Amino acid sequence: MPDNTETSVMDQIFDRALEQNPHAAELLKAFRPVITMQRQLTESLALPALDYSVIDRDRLRAGVPFIRQISLFSPDDPLERIALSLAGAIREGMPKLTEEMDRLSALISGRKLRLTDYFAARSGKESRATQQRINDLALSPSNASFLWSLTARVLLERRSREAAEALGPFDWEKGYCPVCGEFPSIALIEEEGGKRFLHCSSCGRSWRFTRVVCPCCEKEAQKEMDYFYVEGKTQESAFVCDRCKKYLVTLYRAGRLLARDMDVSAISLVHLDMILQDKGYEPMAVCAWNIFG
Ligand SMILES: [Zn+2]
Ligand SMILES: [Zn+2]
Missing domain, CATH: 3.90.1670.10 (FdhE-like domain)
Known part of the structure; x- marks a missing residue:
């Protein structure tokens, strides 16, 4: 909403x-629908609760970020909904990517491309498998990872705010x-x-x-x-x-x-x-x- x-x-x-x-007008216009949609989603999404109490202040002080202390992605995150909304916003701002976004959206809706695999791959271990999958589907890897990084931003921004609120000030x-x-x-x-x-x-x-x-x-x-x-x-x-x-x-x-x-x-x-x-x-x-x- x-x-x-x-x-x-x-x-x-x-x-x-x-x-x-004015020198950046083209880029600003291209990203406008995308960033606006991201901010709307960040404000409005209902996400499953995470337990932030495992985040340790001493480890933060030693330079270990949240994401290496707790899984910030949940299997129950509404990834598909976020990605489909953002694919629509990309079409609006970057019409050249319309065809690729249509293909990606169809695969995501048809559950042929599972975003959870991509997010698991962010941990490193499965990235080669995900890459192979993208190759099999003949998608442009850069467009797919563009959509997924935009999707990740929405989730991470919400998790960042929730965690900071749960944690209070930290070094x-x-x-x-x-x-x-x-x-x-x-x-x-x-x-x-x-x-x-x-x-x-x-x-x-x-x-x-x-x-x-x-x-x-x-x-x-x-x-x-x-x-x-x-x-x-x-x-x-x-x-x-x-x-x-x-x-x-x-x-x-x-x-x-x-x-x-x-x-x-x-x-x-x-x-x-x-x-x-x-x-x-x-x-x-x-x-x-x-x-x-
Ligand atoms: Zn330097
Ligand atoms: Zn960050």
Whole structure:
């Protein structure tokens, strides 16, 4: 059930992003139906309960994320429903993928492609079997994993919120995500106080991280020299690390007045991805919108 408040908030966020970032209009329009549907599903889905009490604070302090302490996917998750809704949103935003999404949707509805197999494969052991299955069905693996990673995001974001609520505040000092273990897709620096927050696009979690260390390889980076700016733009930059050759697009925030969606912000900064990749750097997190060519 779409939540109307959530829809109108997303509409405002996308309208503003389009107005401020005309260079990213094509990407923003392509992802708009998808991200809007993801946020609606995250708000409205009924999910089976998980017991988060097994998550251990000492292990978190040692850098072991939720996903390695508890299974965040349940066999009773409404995977098919989420995937079919998202396949519809992909058709809307990315009409070129219509045929492939139709095929995937038919296989999912007909239970010929079981998403639980894919999610089990995220643990690593069965990935070759799943790959073979995708090959047998003559689907494009990249489109199938695109749909599944979008599906996973919906579930992980909900689990992340539930777990954080059950757990209360906890210590986390790593540059990768405390929930799913992925590296951040974008950082936000508050102008007042200068705190840096990293954002994970795989699960939607944000966490505070020191500004003087590379989130990826943990090299200390003392100087503002480590930030790349486009001339005339002071609100947006990219952290670059010369040791691991990774970059992280970074946004400066003056106030908290406007609602923000960090994935929409990351897509809006795609010109920085192009420039930094041109210079030979790689993104810390590979996202559907920052892979070119
Ligand atoms: Zn995450
Ligand atoms: Zn580094």
